Amino acid sequence: MMSVEEVVVTALLFSWVIFVAAVLTRKLYGWMRKGASNRSWWGNLAMAAFSITVGTTLGSAGMFAGAVASFIEHYEYKPIDDNITVPLVSFVILMLAKTYAP
Numbered sequence: 001m002m003s004v005e006e007v008v009v010t011a012l013l014f015s016w017v018i019f020v021a022a023v024l025t026r027k028l029y030g031w032m033r034k035g036a037s038n039r040s041w042w043g044n045l046a047m048a049a050f051s052i053t054v055g056t057t058l059g060s061a062g063m064f065a066g067a068v069a070s071f072i073e074h075y076e077y078k079p080i081d082d083n084i085t086v087p088l089v090s091f092v093i094l095m096l097a098k099t100y101a102p
Contacts, residue, residue, distance in 0.1 A: 002058050002098055010058055011090035014051045014069040015083060021047035044074045061097030065090045 025043040048070035055062030069090045073082050 002061075002094070004095075004098075006058060007091060007094040007098060010054065010062060010065070011087040011094060013054055014047075014066060014090045015087040017047050017050050017054070018043075018073050018082065018086060021050065041074065044070050047073060058094065058097075061094055061101065065093040065097075068093060 021043050025040060025046050048067060051066030051070055052063050053066075055064070055066035058065075069086045072089050073086050076082070077085055
């Protein structure tokens with residue numbers, strides 16, 4: 001059973017991974033944006049790989065939260081920044097899993 005501390009740390013870790021994945025992807029592949037968004041699917045794939053791996057420590061709910069966080073990060077929801085949406089969505093998913101599927 002996951003603790004609240006594990007849920008919070010994992011949700012925040014998903015948010016921090018965004019920046020690492022973006023920097024590494026830009027260094028490796030250059031600036032490869034498509035369309036109006038300034039985000040690349042390559043960065044999201046790098047984030048997903050790490051987030052899902054980290055999420056395995058919390059089981060299938062953690063893996064699902066990591067995948068959703070990676071998907072949510074790709075889109076911009078004005079006026080809410082992804083630094084809010086990613087940890088919030090991850091936290092909600094993980095808390096729902098902790099509460100309803102312990």
